[in-house]
Amino acid sequence: MTTTLPRPEIEYRLEAIEPSAPVAAPRLWQRHAGLRKAGIVALLALLWEIAARIAGNDLLLPSFLQTARAFATDLLDGELPGKAALSLALLLQGYLLGTLLAFALTALASSSRLGRELLSTLAAMFNPLPAIALLPLALLWFGLGKASLVFVLVHSVLWPLALAMHAGFQAVPETLRMTGRNYGLRGLRYVLLVLAPAALPAILSGLRIGWAFAWRTLIAAELFFGASSGKGGLGWYIFQNRNELYTDRVFAGLACVVLIGLLVENLGFETLERLTVRRWGMQR
Numbered sequence: 001m002t003t004t005l006p007r008p009e010i011e012y013r014l015e016a017i018e019p020s021a022p023v024a025a026p027r028l029w030q031r032h033a034g035l036r037k038a039g040i041v042a043l044l045a046l047l048w049e050i051a052a053r054i055a056g057n058d059l060l061l062p063s064f065l066q067t068a069r070a071f072a073t074d075l076l077d078g079e080l081p082g083k084a085a086l087s088l089a090l091l092l093q094g095y096l097l098g099t100l101l102a103f104a105l106t107a108l109a110s111s112s113r114l115g116r117e118l119l120s121t122l123a124a125m126f127n128p129l130p131a132i133a134l135l136p137l138a139l140l141w142f143g144l145g146k147a148s149l150v151f152v153l154v155h156s157v158l159w160p161l162a163l164a165m166h167a168g169f170q171a172v173p174e175t176l177r178m179t180g181r182n183y184g185l186r187g188l189r190y191v192l193l194v195l196a197p198a199a200l201p202a203i204l205s206g207l208r209i210g211w212a213f214a215w216r217t218l219i220a221a222e223l224f225f226g227a228s229s230g231k232g233g234l235g236w237y238i239f240q241n242r243n244e245l246y247t248d249r250v251f252a253g254l255a256c257v258v259l260i261g262l263l264v265e266n267l268g269f270e271t272l273e274r275l276t277v278r279r280w281g282m283q284r
Helices: 033-055 064-076 079-111 113-126 131-142 146-170 174-182 187-198 200-229 234-243 247-275
Strands: none
Touching (some): 033 064, 064 247, 079 113, 079 146, 079 187, 079 234, 079 247, 113 146, 187 200, 200 247
16 A cells, blocks of 8 residues: 655746736727717818819819809808708608608518518519619609609618528527517517617618618709709709809819718617617627
8 A cells, every 4th residue: 555645846937927917098089979979070171171172173173172162152041951851751751661661561571471471572673774874754644843852762761671681580589589489479579579680780780771772862853853843952063053153162062962971870770879889889
């Protein structure tokens, strides 16, 4: 029988840890994304001003300062806000109607095989079709009125949003689906309480794409529609000033379109993402 001798005790001397240098606080522009975006816009404005001075032709390329003066003048006299309000009111109608139809199609596709085949077939047929190409047909069907523009807006929103929502619904984990079924959720309640929250990142992406398509389609349609009816929103404002060779006001109208897009993106979609999917840990 062998006996195990105890191991000798060994004392290890730990080296002293030197205090690390304090981490410098991030600078102001590193903490705020808004400042970085404002810096990008300011840089683009500076490049625009330099290019305009090099070109030396106000008719072809007015400077940033000339465009800013025209923008401020039409903003203060109420012409630009009035045109923008007309465009946004029309856009809101088409966007909401297209969103509702997209949700109905996606809910149907998520609940039955026939619905999935219907959505895939219709999307394959109509999604590649440019919305602005339907405007002459819409004018023939609905006449010179808001209904024609709403029709093309619904078409521009419906298909990309429905495809994005359907892709998000398809990516919902099976565990969540089984949980919803175990709680007895069926039909619309199953879609609203299980599929929609889980697919919210894809839905927000589809809403973004639908908004961009609708906004571009509306401005392009107003260029054509305004020429026919003598009235319209920002698209008609741009078209009218182009005919009168007020290039600085044309650029002011384009700047208004861009500013509205920036406001919707940063104050609308960014806020919605921050309060939902980022807060819930579903997205970085």
